[in-house]
Amino acid sequence: MRQDFGIIDTTLREGEQFADAYFSTGQKRRIARALDAFGVQYLEVTSPAVSKRSMADVQALVRMGLRARILAHVRCHPDDIAAAIKSGVHGINLFFGTSSFLRQAGHGRSLDEVLEAACAAVRQVQAAGLEVRFSCEDTFRSDLDEILPILRAVDALGVQRIGLADTVGIASPRQVYALASLLHNELHADLGFHGHNDSGCAVANAYAALEAGVRYIDTTVLGIGERNGITSLEGLIARLSATDSGLLARYNLHGLIPLAEMVSEITGVPIPFNHSIAGSHAFTHRAGIHLGAVLRDPRSYEALDPALFGAERRLDLAHALTGRRAVEHRAQELGIALSPKQLATVTTGFKNRAARGRVGLPELDAAIRAGAVVAGAAAQ
Ligand code: HCA
Ligand code: CU
Numbered sequence: 001m002r003q004d005f006g007i008i009d010t011t012l013r014e015g016e017q018f019a020d021a022y023f024s025t026g027q028k029r030r031i032a033r034a035l036d037a038f039g040v041q042y043l044e045v046t047s048p049a050v051s052k053r054s055m056a057d058v059q060a061l062v063r064m065g066l067r068a069r070i071l072a073h074v075r076c077h078p079d080d081i082a083a084a085i086k087s088g089v090h091g092i093n094l095f096f097g098t099s100s101f102l103r104q105a106g107h108g109r110s111l112d113e114v115l116e117a118a119c120a121a122v123r124q125v126q127a128a129g130l131e132v133r134f135s136c137e138d139t140f141r142s143d144l145d146e147i148l149p150i151l152r153a154v155d156a157l158g159v160q161r162i163g164l165a166d167t168v169g170i171a172s173p174r175q176v177y178a179l180a181s182l183l184h185n186e187l188h189a190d191l192g193f194h195g196h197n198d199s200g201c202a203v204a205n206a207y208a209a210l211e212a213g214v215r216y217i218d219t220t221v222l223g224i225g226e227r228n229g230i231t232s233l234e235g236l237i238a239r240l241s242a243t244d245s246g247l248l249a250r251y252n253l254h255g256l257i258p259l260a261e262m263v264s265e266i267t268g269v270p271i272p273f274n275h276s277i278a279g280s281h282a283f284t285h286r287a288g289i290h291l292g293a294v295l296r297d298p299r300s301y302e303a304l305d306p307a308l309f310g311a312e313r314r315l316d317l318a319h320a321l322t323g324r325r326a327v328e329h330r331a332q333e334l335g336i337a338l339s340p341k342q343l344a345t346v347t348t349g350f351k352n353r354a355a356r357g358r359v360g361l362p363e364l365d366a367a368i369r370a371g372a373v374v375a376g377a378a379a380q
Pocket of ligand 2: 194
């Protein structure tokens with residue numbers, strides 16, 4: 001795992017390709033500012049050649065003077081590259097479809113033509129003094145023997161980064177690891193990984209890429225992007241926080257949940273209940289066995305410490321799966337001391353009641369109060 005690993009957030013490019021997403025200039029600025037404050041190294045933005053507005057927005061983002069460097073995502077086309085250079089971005093991310101699917105149904109060019117256009121594009125960016133990345137779109141369905149000459153050629157030109165794109169979300173972690181390791185040995189440039197989530201592996205694949213020596217991962221907030229999106233920023237941070245927290249020193253982790261909430265509000269996309277870190281129940285514990293252990297030591301059932309993200313652990317105490325330690329904990333919160341016998345009676349009675357229908361904390365509190373009084377009176 002590289003200590004100099006970095007994040008290229010593409011919420012403002014790939015995220016703009018998410019169904020229904022629309023970002024006003026002001027919203028793009030808000031998102032960019034929050035991502036910069038969080039600490040990502042790069043922000044990828046939509047090609048300035050797309051429209052006059054896209055050009056004006058990119059120029060506005062560049063003028064913000066953020067720490068993060070701004071990269072335009074641009075086809076290997078001289079006019080598009082010229083527009084990106086004019087916009088003032090710090091670098092350009094070039095791409096070209098190399099799988100037979102994208103060659104035949106997409107641009108219709110031969111691999112020799114792709115190689116030629118890619119090298120010309122790289123030279124054009126370099127002549128303007130900007131950093132440049134080249135990526136084979138649909139890398140994982142491309143023929144390795146066919147793309148290696150292209151990658152070697154752009155590598156020999158001295159590109160800063162070479163991207164591996166799992167465009168249709170088909171790759172498995174083992175496949176990503178194998179290809180990324182091979183290219184890591186083969187090429188001089190830093191590698192980047194961009195992975196879609198169609199088959200649910202976007203975060204796992206990004207992690208496998210890092211394990212294989214890839215330096216940069218593309219993310220979006222909430223994972224938004226074409227179809228069902230790409231590696232989410234929150235998922236990647238959760239993955240690294242679980243086992244490689246040393247890599248996260250530069251990130252302002254308390255900014256992550258507010259960032260997810262901001263993008264959710266702007267796009268109108270609710271944060272999925274099972275989303276890493278920002279999901280509504282990411283730090284809620286329920287079953288009695290879990291509650292009992294978490295009350296002794298939260299690490300018993302937590303890979304991630306909620307406090308790292310400015311979040312609070314929640315204990316869901318009042319339901320049929322609760323347990324004695326959970327009820328005792330609630331009684332202590334209420335300032336009520338229950339004897340072991342009272343605790344057993346209250347717990348069993350409450351669990352039986354909760355099994356018959358939905359109840360909540362008020363019912364548990366009432367049961368604790370009643371149990372303390374009744375059993376206490378009986379004992380006298
Ligand atoms: C696209 C495709 C892309 C490009 C990724 C990259 C993909 O929408 O243009 O340039 O690294 O998934 O292949 O997002
Ligand atoms: Cu993509």
